[in-house]
Amino acid sequence: MKKNPKPSSKRNENRACAEHHHDPKPSIERAARILKDAGLKSTKPRSALLEAMTRFHAPFSTEELFRAVKASDLDLVTVYRSLATFSDLGIVSRVDLGDGVVRYELRSPDGSHHHHFVCQECQKVEPLDSCEIKAQENRLRELGYSQLSHRLEFFGICPDCREHSRADARTR
Amino acid sequence: MKKNPKPSSKRNENRACAEHHHDPKPSIERAARILKDAGLKSTKPRSALLEAMTRFHAPFSTEELFRAVKASDLDLVTVYRSLATFSDLGIVSRVDLGDGVVRYELRSPDGSHHHHFVCQECQKVEPLDSCEIKAQENRLRELGYSQLSHRLEFFGICPDCREHSRADARTR
DNA sequence: AGAATATTGCAAACTGTTTGCAATGACATC
DNA sequence: GATGTCATTGCAAACAGTTTGCAATATTCT
Known part of the structure; x- marks a missing residue:
């Protein structure tokens, strides 16, 4: 398995989620x-x-x-x-x-449960609050499925990296 | 890594999703x-x-x-x-x-994209149509996140297994 | 058909994880 | 606080899944 850039813990201030330090x-x-x-x-x-x-x-x-x-x-x-x-x-x-x-x-x-956002550039991982997937689960439940759980992760480019790559483009 | 029961391909008729054979x-x-x-x-x-x-x-x-x-x-x-x-x-x-x-x-x-339901009893995997996660993605997008994608899987007990375990309970 | 190059098979290396076993440490009881 | 019991640890070795190097082979283009 390849090693990715760096897990980068700096600036892990959770913009996408209320803080929970x-x-x-x-x-x-x-x-x-x-x-x-x-x-x-x-x-x-x-x-x-x-x-x-x-x-x-x-x-x-x-x-x-x-x-x-x-x-x-x-x-x-x-x-x-x-x-x-x-x-x-x-x-x-x-x-x-x-x-x-x-x-x-x-x-x-409190046993609460959350998902994550993973930046594909800096590898930063941020927790997200809430998941609006209940609708999907409810639909399955109506079809007879039970004991439902799920696993969800988002991927993309975080605002920091987006900003940096813009800056890079300007000075290049 | 533990080997699970059996991937069971029988009865893979996708109740949770329109067929696509x-x-x-x-x-x-x-x-x-x-x-x-x-x-x-x-x-x-x-x-x-x-x-x-x-x-x-x-x-x-x-x-x-x-x-x-x-x-x-x-x-x-x-x-x-x-x-x-x-x-x-x-x-x-x-x-x-x-x-x-x-x-x-x-x-x-057509490059379409779907998620899955995994029965934790028989290990059957069924595709699900649509994902209503767009709302969550849109929210992230408004916050400045870009090139978003996600990964989602549901787990639980499928109707077949639920039915079987009921039958088991009756005859036991 | 022939040349250029992508692809394959085989053996061997690697990484992440698990197991067996004897030595150690934690906890309850005396 | 000493003692017995049983969980836990460290170490070495086994393992599973995956990757790599290299020579032999197959495909595609001309």
Whole structure:
């Protein structure tokens, strides 16, 4: 799988969505409770991973998370296993951006659900609020389909990149 | 990556979408023209692959396509390379169902675009007509986002499976 | 038919992910 | 606070899917 330019986290100020720079603590506490309730242990590696995850403001890959906790010196295998566990417990959810890379995202305590906009130039990923797909789901429901869920991602060029390429064109 | 039950092609009669049991020929002819226009060659392996693709009525994986042409005795590598070429030329498009398996689908000559419903019980995949996401896209466009596209898949339990599980419950 | 070049097959490399197993660490109980 | 139990970790190795290098082959054009 090809490596793309750069995940660029600068300027991740979500123009397409209301801000949610959530406080790390609730997420971590929630996770701890969930682990405990499931009879699982709260270990140093897991805490380090949870802490690191709160520092991401966009979906991250296993590899990225691994690099983010490198100081704590865990094995990559542990990251894989922890993410699998967290995912099963609903602490994180898988985000599929269609480039073949598996990414995750810390789920917000209220269980709300959102989609993303991915800039195909700078690779920035922004959360979007709401999804007006209910109509489509309702239609399927009327046809007898049940337990519906969906997965949606938008792609395109973000306003920043559009502006930059204009500037480039002028000075070229 | 775990293997799921069975791709089940039986009963793929698209209740959620108008039928389109397209005639194979136009697709193959279109592909031949596109290849030629791109200065590429029309070879026996490519023809075999194109022919095999028309027999699928749901997105297929590289592996599945490989098995479907096994008689023609091509190398799996050729299937990978051909699909990459076809995808670049717009002869097929990648379909992402979120289970980590890369799938493709022969694009219809009119370039129309659709999404899918995936039954999480029998794994059946059905095309859906239309997508009412234009509103969301328009909103992004007003915010300065451009060259928008999206990717959407629905998941759930199809009417058949729902019916079967009811029957199961009664006789159990 | 012949030249130019795209395409194929085969083997081997790679990447991302998973598994087996022994050593370690967390938590509850005494 | 020591002890027993069981989840968790690290390491090495296996694996699956996909990609690459290269020589042999096939296609297309003249």
